[in-house]
Amino acid sequence: MNTGVPPGLESPLSAGLWLGPGRSDGGAAAEMAANLSSAGAGAGPGAGAGGHNVPALVFGVLLIVVISCGNLLVCLSVLTERALKTTTNYFIVSLAVADLMLAVLVLPLFVYSEFQDGVWTLSTTTCDGLMTMDVMLCTASIFNLCAISIDRFIAVLIPLNYNRKHVDLRQAVLLSATWILALAVASPIMFGINNVPGRDPSECKLENDDYVLYSSVCSFFIPCPIMLLLYCGMFRGLRRWEEARKAKLKSSIQACRKLQEAAASLPPLASLPPPLPPIIERELTADEPSTLPSTEQPLHSVCKVGLVPSVSFAEIKFNPDPHRRKRAKINSRERKAMKVLPVVVGAFLFCWTPFFVLHIMRAQCQDCSVPPALMSVVTWLGYVNSALNPVIYTVFNTEFRNFFKKVLHSCCS
Numbered sequence: 001m002n003t004g005v006p007p008g009l010e011s012p013l014s015a016g017l018w019l020g021p022g023r024s025d026g027g028a029a030a031e032m033a034a035n036l037s038s039a040g041a042g043a044g045p046g047a048g049a050g051g052h053n054v055p056a057l058v059f060g061v062l063l064i065v066v067i068s069c070g071n072l073l074v075c076l077s078v079l080t081e082r083a084l085k086t087t088t089n090y091f092i093v094s095l096a097v098a099d100l101m102l103a104v105l106v107l108p109l110f111v112y113s114e115f116q117d118g119v120w121t122l123s124t125t126t127c128d129g130l131m132t133m134d135v136m137l138c139t140a141s142i143f144n145l146c147a148i149s150i151d152r153f154i155a156v157l158i159p160l161n162y163n164r165k166h167v168d169l170r171q172a173v174l175l176s177a178t179w180i181l182a183l184a185v186a187s188p189i190m191f192g193i194n195n196v197p198g199r200d201p202s203e204c205k206l207e208n209d210d211y212v213l214y215s216s217v218c219s220f221f222i223p224c225p226i227m228l229l230l231y232c233g234m235f236r237g238l239r240r241w242e243e244a245r246k247a248k249l250k251s252s253i254q255a256c257r258k259l260q261e262a263a264a265s266l267p268p269l270a271s272l273p274p275p276l277p278p279i280i281e282r283e284l285t286a287d288e289p290s291t292l293p294s295t296e297q298p299l300h301s302v303c304k305v306g307l308v309p310s311v312s313f314a315e316i317k318f319n320p321d322p323h324r325r326k327r328a329k330i331n332s333r334e335r336k337a338m339k340v341l342p343v344v345v346g347a348f349l350f351c352w353t354p355f356f357v358l359h360i361m362r363a364q365c366q367d368c369s370v371p372p373a374l375m376s377v378v379t380w381l382g383y384v385n386s387a388l389n390p391v392i393y394t395v396f397n398t399e400f401r402n403f404f405k406k407v408l409h410s411c412c413s
Helices: 028-043 054-080 087-115 124-157 169-190 209-221 223-264 322-364 372-396 398-412
Strands: 303-305 314-316
Touching (some): 054 087, 054 372, 087 169, 087 372, 124 223, 124 372, 169 209, 209 322, 223 322, 322 372, 372 398
Antiparallel strands (some): 303 314
């Protein structure tokens, strides 16, 4: 395939995060540039003319704009909308900041190099800075998703001790740890691990295969299984809570029916003494709209037994204590939150898993052959993930959707 790269410059900029020297024909960016240039040449004479990759430039600029605008709206929505000022959304803001910084600090240089057909024309110091930011910000995205799963796990298992409105010390430590650990994973680049003998200044990539393996394991292959296990635990906990709630509701309804049946066999009203106070009281937390009032409101005198409405011989009084009502409300919120967060995690895994698998294979298997077109697709797919999260929030979260509509309406009017 004709790459459009002059002889002697066959090893271009690595196309993104942690691309090691697994192949002698250059990094994934070169492969991507070759494919895009060839496609452009087939489409028309001006697509790849002059050694410039115009399709990569157009797509890259559009991607930067979408990532920047979408994640900026996420940050503004949480900062300005009172309904969105929750602990979970503060973690989402941290994730959006990582994606926003990626669009501002990493993608412009990457797209510029792609426009130059993948040839790195800047200094090696700038290249090392680019690789450091790339590794750190993509790692921060993964660690933020892992922190969100830990935060949700705590909210489901011990909701009464969970501060939903304000960031407490535990959550502040978790937020800080995501960025500190991400910086720690990327720090070897700052300390010169990329400065190897015989380094080609026309390439910008990670030069050390051992570091490629280390960073990939620390940034992806360890936190992602932890994240999935935590979400599985959350789903199981919510399912157990739902089953217990339904069983409690069923037993209380059965008690009501037994009292009603017993009342039918009581003697006539005239032969009975004056009305007595309630003789049976039970507590219940339920939110079945078809049979009982919601737990969002106090439940009183749901089941009454008597011969006339003004006389009550036995009643079940539903009057849950504040702790039980609070737990029911929190679990209801968690069920709603669990609708969007697994989609975010699923989108992340879909976008980044192919890249990391091929990335490890390229670095550790010198004889493995990865098709250039495939490597190009998975590299761009990883960056596209930074644009997906705002779209997911808009689709699944009513508050985010309303804010986005309000902003767009203000801009268009």
